[in-house]
Structures are given as C-alpha cells and as structure tokens.
Amino acid sequence: MTRQDPASALLALDNQLCFAVYSAAHALNRAYKPLLAQLGLTYPQYLALLILWERDGQRVGEIGARLMLDTNTLTPLLKRLEAMGLVARRRSAEDERQVLISLTEKGSAMRARAAAVPPEIFAATGCSLDDIVRLRTELAALRERLDAGSDAR
Amino acid sequence: MTRQDPASALLALDNQLCFAVYSAAHALNRAYKPLLAQLGLTYPQYLALLILWERDGQRVGEIGARLMLDTNTLTPLLKRLEAMGLVARRRSAEDERQVLISLTEKGSAMRARAAAVPPEIFAATGCSLDDIVRLRTELAALRERLDAGSDAR
DNA sequence: GAAGGATATATCGCGCACGATATAATCGCA
DNA sequence: TGCGATTATATCGTGCGCGATATATCCTTC
Incomplete structure (x- = not known):
C-alpha cells in the first residue's frame, strides 16, 4: 500500500478517508435507488420528505439547514415534489419572503410506504x-x- | 430522538446512517474545494489524477473500476483534464476499443503541489x-x- | 471469412450540489 | 418616514453520477 517516496503513501487512493466516504455514499445511493424508484423518488427528495414527515409546514430555509443544502439546490427539488403532487409551496403571510412547504394528502400517505x-x-x-x-x-x-x-x- | 409510533424513529433523519454518510461526504467536499481550487481541479478530477499518479497510462475502464464510475461520468471528466493539458487520451494500438490515459508533463508536475x-x-x-x-x-x-x-x- | 455476440468507450438526458448573482421583502436607524 | 443593510428565496451556469442507448472494435464459431 505504501510506496517508496512519502508522497506516494500520502496520495494513494486507498489511503484517503475522503474516498472511503465518497464511495460509501455512492454505494448507499445505489442501494436506495431501486427502493426509492418504486416510490418515484430520488434520494435527496426522500430526505426532504423525511424532514417534512417529522414536522409538516417548514420553511425552505429550515429544510436546507437540516440537509445542509442551499436554496439553489432545494428550490428546484421542492418544485419537482410539488409537480408530483407531494407537497404544496406557499408564501408565508407574516413574512412574504418565506416559502412554507407542506405535505399534501398524497405526500403524507407516502410515509407509510417509505417505512x-x-x-x-x-x-x-x-x-x-x-x-x-x-x-x-x-x-x-x-x-x-x-x-x-x-x-x- | 424517537417518537411515539415506530415509523417515526425508523424515518427520523438523524437516525439514518445514509444521511450521516451523505452529509459527511458533502462536508469533505466543502473542505477539499478551496484547496483543489488552487490547482484548478474538482474533487473527482483529483481522484482520477491520484490513480494516474499511482500508475500512469491506464485505460478508462481501469480508472473507472477504481473509482466505481462508468464511462458516462469518466469520459467527459477525462476530456476536461485533457483540455486543461493534464492528461493525453489515445486509442490503444493493440485494441482500438481501449483508450489509454497518460499524464502530460504538466499533469505529472501537479503531483508535487497536490501532496x-x-x-x-x-x-x-x-x-x-x-x-x-x-x-x-x-x-x-x-x-x-x-x-x-x-x-x- | 462472415455472422453474431461480447467488450470498451461515447453520447444523451435528468437531477442534484454549489458558486455567483438577482429579486423582493423586512429590518434598523438616522 | 425613508433609505441602506440584511434576510429569504430564486435563477443561472458548470460539473458530476447514472440510466439508457449508440457505436465501433474484437472474439468466437461455424
């Protein structure tokens, strides 16, 4: 596993923690894919729904804080969930900047299957x-x- | 962390190993980004170079086997590395189906900085x-x- | 040596991630 | 009250991942 010069051991792919995490994440994604495909969901969409199943009616920013994702990722994702009829997006009345995401009947019902x-x-x-x-x-x-x-x- | 019904604990975001892996991978990527930006590389490009620094002149498929990535991901990535002048792509003489990836002078030289x-x-x-x-x-x-x-x- | 199957790479489309920027609403403060 | 700063979300462009498909080369077998 180690080579002759110090840089080799340092730069060997199999010595990288990051690669272990990176490839484990891909392997997990591959494991989830066929299961989630039955629900018509991608893995990040599933994560967003997990958060809403915990507590319905959260703001885009709250969901983003949980997932550590910004709106540039979440807005299109949530719009796709909306297009699938799983969530509704509406501006908050108190603060028009905020967008509240709430589960539809269909979105709530999916929880049982996701279990x-x-x-x-x-x-x-x-x-x-x-x-x-x-x-x-x-x-x-x-x-x-x-x-x-x-x-x- | 657990809730009243069994589905809640099962589906709680913070109970998911997959989310821990997923978010750790993103956090690592965020840590790498500023360092790799100094080299003008993305993280997957860096991984491909790690493999070539271990052994130069590998086939696309060999690199893909190490990274568990298919050619639909690797071909464009390697073309970008080629456009940056870091690697050369040429068809194998023995088997014209194979494409051999070799480091350029510039690509080899980057290894020292990457260390x-x-x-x-x-x-x-x-x-x-x-x-x-x-x-x-x-x-x-x-x-x-x-x-x-x-x-x- | 021609046909059919296997193999290696490439292409296309879609959905993330994320840096950069834009837009609109709210807040702070003079 | 009004105006600059802050905040929340949206938009745009680029680069992965990956399923599906295409293409070209090689290998086998008759």
Missing part, C-alpha cells in the same frame, strides 16, 4: 445495529468538525 | 490517525457489503 425502506437498507448493509449507531456517530462528529473548521476561516 | 492537500484535510478532520484508519476500514467494509448485495439480485 419499508429503512429495514431493507439495514439488511443490505449487513451491519449490526451497534455498528450502525457507532459509524453514524463518528461520521456526524467528523462532519461537525469539518464544518466548524470551514466556518473559522 | 500539500492531504495534510491540510487531515488537520481539518481533527481526527487522530487511528480514528481515520478505523473509519476508513469500516466504510470500505460497508461499501463492499452493499455492492456485494446489489450484485446478488
């Missing part, structure tokens, strides 16, 4: 629940440190 | 080397199990 997805993914990971919790916790901590560092500069 | 990137990222993660190795190993194992499962069906 079948996590167990399938859990099985596909082949991890114990402990493994999952630990890995999740470590990744959340990593993300937090990375984001804190980028804020600082 | 500055991993230490910066390592610092930004705030992880110990042990943490990194462990996390990397677990993620590689997860990816492997996920990909093995998707092959099976």
Whole structure:
C-alpha cells in the first residue's frame, strides 16, 4: 500500500478517508435507488420528505439547514415534489419572503410506504445495529468538525 | 430522538446512517474545494489524477473500476483534464476499443503541489490517525457489503 | 471469412450540489 | 418616514453520477 517516496503513501487512493466516504455514499445511493424508484423518488427528495414527515409546514430555509443544502439546490427539488403532487409551496403571510412547504394528502400517505425502506437498507448493509449507531456517530462528529473548521476561516 | 409510533424513529433523519454518510461526504467536499481550487481541479478530477499518479497510462475502464464510475461520468471528466493539458487520451494500438490515459508533463508536475492537500484535510478532520484508519476500514467494509448485495439480485 | 455476440468507450438526458448573482421583502436607524 | 443593510428565496451556469442507448472494435464459431 505504501510506496517508496512519502508522497506516494500520502496520495494513494486507498489511503484517503475522503474516498472511503465518497464511495460509501455512492454505494448507499445505489442501494436506495431501486427502493426509492418504486416510490418515484430520488434520494435527496426522500430526505426532504423525511424532514417534512417529522414536522409538516417548514420553511425552505429550515429544510436546507437540516440537509445542509442551499436554496439553489432545494428550490428546484421542492418544485419537482410539488409537480408530483407531494407537497404544496406557499408564501408565508407574516413574512412574504418565506416559502412554507407542506405535505399534501398524497405526500403524507407516502410515509407509510417509505417505512419499508429503512429495514431493507439495514439488511443490505449487513451491519449490526451497534455498528450502525457507532459509524453514524463518528461520521456526524467528523462532519461537525469539518464544518466548524470551514466556518473559522 | 424517537417518537411515539415506530415509523417515526425508523424515518427520523438523524437516525439514518445514509444521511450521516451523505452529509459527511458533502462536508469533505466543502473542505477539499478551496484547496483543489488552487490547482484548478474538482474533487473527482483529483481522484482520477491520484490513480494516474499511482500508475500512469491506464485505460478508462481501469480508472473507472477504481473509482466505481462508468464511462458516462469518466469520459467527459477525462476530456476536461485533457483540455486543461493534464492528461493525453489515445486509442490503444493493440485494441482500438481501449483508450489509454497518460499524464502530460504538466499533469505529472501537479503531483508535487497536490501532496500539500492531504495534510491540510487531515488537520481539518481533527481526527487522530487511528480514528481515520478505523473509519476508513469500516466504510470500505460497508461499501463492499452493499455492492456485494446489489450484485446478488 | 462472415455472422453474431461480447467488450470498451461515447453520447444523451435528468437531477442534484454549489458558486455567483438577482429579486423582493423586512429590518434598523438616522 | 425613508433609505441602506440584511434576510429569504430564486435563477443561472458548470460539473458530476447514472440510466439508457449508440457505436465501433474484437472474439468466437461455424
């Protein structure tokens, strides 16, 4: 795995944490794709719905804060969910700048079908629940440190 | 974190391993971006170069196998690297179907500058080397199990 | 050596991510 | 009250990922 000069070990693909995260994310996406395709959803659309299923009627910015995505990503995504009839978008009455996203009947109903997805993914990971919790916790901590560092500069 | 009905805990965003991986990947990308911008590279372009710096003159398919990316992603990416003058693309003489990617002088020279990137990222993660190795190993194992499962069906 | 299948790469379309910029509403403060 | 600054969302352009399809080369088998 290591080579002769120091730069080689440093730059070896398989030594990169980032590549491990990057490729695991793609692998997870590949695992989700056939399951979500049955619901007609993409993975980011599924994430947005997870947030709305937790609490309906959130602002675009609130959803973005949870997903760490800006409106340049979310606005088109939410418009697609609206076009599918899953959510409604309306300007807030108190503050006309804000856009409130609320689930339609159809969007709420999809929650029951979506509940079948996590167990399938859990099985596909082949991890114990402990493994999952630990890995999740470590990744959340990593993300937090990375984001804190980028804020600082 | 858990709610009253079972679907709530199952579907809570913060309980999803996939979201932890997804958001950690984005956070890492955000950390890399300013460093790679100094080299004029995107993150996937950097990954392709890592592979060529390990061994020059690989086929598109070989690079794709390492990155788990197909030619629909790689061909345009490699053409952009070619347009930047970092790599050359030529058909193999033995097998005209294959396209060999080789580093230009400029592409090889960039390796020295790129060696500055991993230490910066390592610092930004705030992880110990042990943490990194462990996390990397677990993620590689997860990816492997996920990909093995998707092959099976 | 011609036909059919397999292999390697390329092309196209769509949906993210995200930097940069725009627009409109609200707030702060003189 | 009015005006500059801030805030919330939207728009635009570029570069991935990836499913679907195309094209060209090679390999096999008769």
